[in-house]
Amino acid sequence: xxxxxxxxxxxxxxxxxxxxxxxxxxxxxxxxxxxxxxxxxxxxxxxxxxxxxxxxxxxxxxxxxxxxxxxxxxxxxxxxxxxxxxxxxxxxxxxxxxxxxxxxxxxxxxxxxxxxxxxxxxxxxxxxxxxxxxxxxxxxxxxxxxxxxxxxxxxxxxxxxxxxxxxxxxxxxxxxxxxxxxxxxxxxxxxxxxxxxxxxxxxxxxxxxxxxxxxxxxxxxxxxxxxxxxxxxxxxxxxxxxxxxxxxxxxxxxxxxxxxxxxxxxxxxxxxxxxxxxxxxxxxxxxxxxxxxxxxxxxxxxxxxxxxxxxxxxxxxxxxxxxxxxxxxxxxxxxxxxxxxxxxxxxxxxxxxxxxxxxxxxxxxxxxxxxxxxxxxxxxxxxxxxxxxxxxxxxxxxxxxxxxxxxxxxxxxxxxxxxxxxxxxxxxxxxxxxxxxxxxxxxxxxxxxxxxxxxxxxxxxxxx
Numbered sequence: 001x002x003x004x005x006x007x008x009x010x011x012x013x014x015x016x017x018x019x020x021x022x023x024x025x026x027x028x029x030x031x032x033x034x035x036x037x038x039x040x041x042x043x044x045x046x047x048x049x050x051x052x053x054x055x056x057x058x059x060x061x062x063x064x065x066x067x068x069x070x071x072x073x074x075x076x077x078x079x080x081x082x083x084x085x086x087x088x089x090x091x092x093x094x095x096x097x098x099x100x101x102x103x104x105x106x107x108x109x110x111x112x113x114x115x116x117x118x119x120x121x122x123x124x125x126x127x128x129x130x131x132x133x134x135x136x137x138x139x140x141x142x143x144x145x146x147x148x149x150x151x152x153x154x155x156x157x158x159x160x161x162x163x164x165x166x167x168x169x170x171x172x173x174x175x176x177x178x179x180x181x182x183x184x185x186x187x188x189x190x191x192x193x194x195x196x197x198x199x200x201x202x203x204x205x206x207x208x209x210x211x212x213x214x215x216x217x218x219x220x221x222x223x224x225x226x227x228x229x230x231x232x233x234x235x236x237x238x239x240x241x242x243x244x245x246x247x248x249x250x251x252x253x254x255x256x257x258x259x260x261x262x263x264x265x266x267x268x269x270x271x272x273x274x275x276x277x278x279x280x281x282x283x284x285x286x287x288x289x290x291x292x293x294x295x296x297x298x299x300x301x302x303x304x305x306x307x308x309x310x311x312x313x314x315x316x317x318x319x320x321x322x323x324x325x326x327x328x329x330x331x332x333x334x335x336x337x338x339x340x341x342x343x344x345x346x347x348x349x350x351x352x353x354x355x356x357x358x359x360x361x362x363x364x365x366x367x368x369x370x371x372x373x374x375x376x377x378x379x380x381x382x383x384x385x386x387x388x389x390x391x392x393x394x395x396x397x398x399x400x401x402x403x404x405x406x407x408x409x410x411x412x413x414x415x416x417x418x419x420x421x422x423x424x425x426x427x428x429x430x431x432x433x434x435x436x437x438x439x440x441x442x443x444x445x446x447x448x449x450x451x452x453x454x455x456x457x458x459x460x461x462x463x464x
Contacts, residue, residue: 137307140259142464144203147298147432148194149180149419156291165287171417175395179294179420181279188219188297189226192275193233195297195428200234203301205269207234210301212270213241214258216250216424218329218453219277230273239271247327248391248452250274250424252317252460255300259312262304273299276423281329283351292393293352294420298428313445313461314378316370323362323455326355359452363397367449368404370459375405375447378461382406386444387434391451392416392426405447413439413446423452440464 155178156167171177182188192215200207213236215227220243222229231241246253251274258270275297282290302311329352333345367390375382388411390398398412415430422429427450434440444464451457 137310138263138265139305139307139310140262140302140312141305141309142300142311142462143205143303144199144201144301145299145428145432145435146195146198146200146202147296147425147429148191148198149294149296149422149429150182150186150191152181152183154179154181154294159287159291163285163287163290165291170291174292174420175414175416176292176420177417179279180296182277182295187221188217188275188277188295189221189229189233191277191295191297192217192226192230192273192299195275195299195432196230196234196271196273199271199299199301199432203303205301205303207236208238210234210236210239210269210271211267212258212261213239214244214254214270214272215241216244216246216254216272216274217276218245218247218250218423219281227273234271236271246424246450246452246456246458247454248393248421248423248426249317249450249454249456249458250276251298251427252315252448252450252458253456254424255302256312256315256317256458256460258302262302265304267304269301269303271299271301272428273297274424274426274428276425278352278421278423281349281352283353286351288356289352289354292421294422296419296422296425296429298425298430298432300428300431311463313380313463314374315458315460316374317456317458318366318370319454319456321454323358324453326358326362326455327453328353359455360394360397362455363393363451364400366457367397367401367451367459370457371401371405371447371449374459374461380445380461384445385411385447387411387413387440387446389413389427389431389434389446389448391421391449392419392430393421393452401449407447424450435464 156165156170156176159170160166167177182191196213200210210231213227213231213234215225215230217226220226225241225243227241227243231237231239244250244254244257251272254274255272258272261267262270277295278293279295282293284290305311329349331347332350333347336344336346338344374380375385382405385405385407388398388402388405388407390401390412392415395414395416398414398416399409402409402412413430413434415433419426419429427448431440431446440446442464446462446464447459448462449457449459
């Protein structure tokens with residue numbers, strides 16, 4: 001067959017999942033013998049031309065061989081990974097073969113998209129002396145940040161006028177004193193566009209040079225996605241744009257995903273936005289929940305750079321659907337008669353519900369674990385961390401994480417008092433303010449983590 005044979009189907013999922021999961025894809029490329037592509041014919045997918053960054057230490061220097069490959073045909077295919085270095089892909093022909101051997105390994109970056117892009121490149125004839133394929137190290141640099149918040153500000157005292165609460169009660173339990181809220185008729189997309197424009201201005205990059213826009217949000221203006229509209233408003237006419245939904249972990253997931261597209265060579269520049277308007281989805285009669293949330297947007301611009309200058313040193317991601325019952329905005333349906341005894345459903349989403357105690361327990365446990373794991377994997381001592389940037393959910397969660405990680409509280413970046421919990425927007429919004437104020441400087445190391453509904457979590461080590 002002229003199409004690649006997948007050596008392990010259990011690791012294949014949706015393309016969106018492959019864009020960020022730390023897995024490996026084993027692909028058998030066709031040769032000129034054994035029914036492969038004929039002389040001069042382009043195979044269905046030239047995956048051998050694309051390399052990706054392995055995402056976990058456990059993938060370093062492992063050998064992968066297609067289950068059906070004969071030992072005489074395949075010597076070895078290795079994933080080689082070092083800190084700040086991308087994957088090296090090597091294919092060595094077995095004895096007596098004039099074309100590349102059967103297996104080629106790729107990490108799971110943005111696999112399917114990059115494979116499709118590489119397949120459009122002109123196919124070059126391979127040397128009969130064998131094949132050795134490698135790729136120059138590619139990393140990402142963070143060129144600019146931006147943020148935006150609604151003009152309408154609701155203080156704790158304002159809320160005390162319409163519900164049984166007080167500034168003292170809210171501030172002591174959460175650290176929140178104000179939140180910005182979109183007015184009726186205002187759109188999250190417009191807020192996202194403003195944050196992205198400010199990031200592009202800082203980066204000194206034209207919107208026409210942007211090749212990818214990812215909008216991390218759980219509250220789009222359009223259930224089918226808001227990112228394409230944002231890209232259009234930006235003037236990013238050459239960019240592919242899509243939404244990514246991972247609640248309060250959304251920005252971390254989106255930045256990791258965009259980084260994999262850049263590292264693969266599929267794109268050279270990307271805008272990553274985190275934006276949410278959960279204030280529209282809370283039950284304003286539930287004082288234990290509604291006081292926590294505000295609206296906002298934040299963005300970063302990333303671009304390809306040399307591998308040894310990679311800003312994303314490492315990351316870890318996770319989720320546990322068993323905890324979904326503790327935090328969510330659930331679908332509600334009502335029956336609709338369709339004739340012939342058939343019923344359909346009229347659907348809508350309800351209000352945000354949260355089990356505060358369980359979410360607090362989850363966050364104070366999971367965040368230190370994921371960041372401790374990253375520090376250990378990349379041999380980073382706590383004193384080498386310049387800043388701790390967490391999803392802005394609760395001041396007590398931040399203090400607890402800093403203590404367990406052995407970090408001074410002064411290293412915590414926090415703007416929770418001004419904005420409340422802005423979900424996917426909280427990390428980029430806080431980062432932008434810290435960069436613009438001069439608190440975060442070039443070259444400094446940030447330990448960053450997002451966590452929230454799903455339940456989901458993700459951690460990153462970022463070098464600014």
